[in-house]
Amino acid sequence: MFRLPLGDYFDYLVHWLQDHGETVFDGIKDSGMWVIEHLEDILLFLPWWLLVIIFIALGYFLSGKKLAILSGLGLCLIYSLDLWEETIETLSLVFTATFLALIIGIPLGIWIAKNNTAEKIIQPILDFMQTMPAFVYLIPAVMFFGLGKMPGAIATIIFAMPPVVRLTNLGIRQVPEDVIEAAVSFGSTSDQMLIKVQLPLAMPTILTGINQTIMLSLSMVVISAMIGARGLGEVVLNGVTQMQIGKGFEGGIAVVIFAIILDRLTQSIGKSKTRKRKA
Template sequence: MFTFHIGPFFEIIINWLKDNIEPFFDIIKIINEFLIISLEKILLWPPSIVIILIFTLIAYKLCTKGVTAFTFFGLLFIDSMELWPQTMKTLALVLVSTFIALVIGIPLGISAAKHDKVDKIVKPILDFMQTMPAFVYLIPAVLFFGMGKVPGAIATVIFAMPPAVRLTNLGIRQVPKEVIEAAKSFGSTSKQMLYKVQLPIALPTILAGVNQTIMLALSMVVVSAMIGAGGVGKDVLTGITQLNIALGFESGLAVVILAMILDRITQGLGVRK
């Protein structure tokens, strides 16, 4: 019977990358570590009530009164469970990971929308990124960046990026042809067409991609904690390994509350736009 294992070839590629472009990975690690730790310090520097009020104000501006009240009491509840520092560390990791995923994903989605060849190349890669078990990403991430927050962030970026690419691509492709023809008849350049016509019309769809990217980033909290990312995911993992029901439930509930708040705020931003 014919057998063929692709795993050893993948291992050769990973080892070659590690041996030959390690300085590049060191630069990525330094930048990511700086961003995550800096954001952690910003979120943890003021008293918790200040951050709670800031998020409540954002929810008030973008969402309904119900979401505003949920944001205030939800974050207050997290603080009362003594999970505030861990939750802010998780939030910092999620926001940095989401930012990187969007910085890469949105331009890639624009390129895929404008060029069919790019779209054909990108689609199977996105399928691979979305369907590959998240735990598999941890192996090369740890090899390249060691244990800690950075490999957790990198694995989160890979797992959470596809919706940003797909929905940016979809949003631009769904811009009505009549609108594009009208813009062309007024002499719009390709750049003007993108920034003044296609992106504004596609913005609700793109923001839906942002929302999904944030949700997927949060779903990686516990997985990232397995390689030393810390945050509230570490408490969830401790609850699982030690069969500590109380700790597991409270830390899991903190993740749920944070996810719901970020979800409603990003949805509110999309509706407002």
């Protein structure tokens, strides 16, 4: 029976890119690493309690007492588990990856919202990015960028970007037709339409997308410990590979706490905006 050598083609493609795109990949790697490492240095330079206070304050102002207490207790627990440094590593990787995913994802979402052909082409690619098992990204990422944090960040960006693209697209497309008509009838240009009407009305949906992207980043950052991205994922990975159930559990708990805090914080950004509108 004929077997389509799809894997071989992909192999070939990756090798070709490796041979011809070395300078490009090195450039990306160096600049990416610079950002991640400096962010890490800054966060680690701050005393741990100051960071905890910052999170408590964020929680208080964005949401209220509950979230402030949750953030405070959660982060103190992580510190007491002696996982602070790993958490900071994970945090800076999540930050960098999310930031880049948003920088690419939001404009992409706007573009496909305004262009039906682009939407038809991009949608299946997004499906592909989201449903491909996350581990698969790790291999080419390692081949292009070597082991370490940068391939982790790249794999994370690819894996975490689809939600913000999709929800930006959805948010803009959901703006009521008559509001669009009103804006046109008063003589809006398409830029004015985007800035004054579409983006503000789509904002709650876009914020949901950003929230989802952050959550996916976190889960992928943990997985990319397998290619040496360190952080909390490494603690869990060690726990699994060395059969240290207790240690693995501690790492897992830290990830969960961290995820909940990030989730509630980003969700409340959206809510506080809507509340202002109704007040």
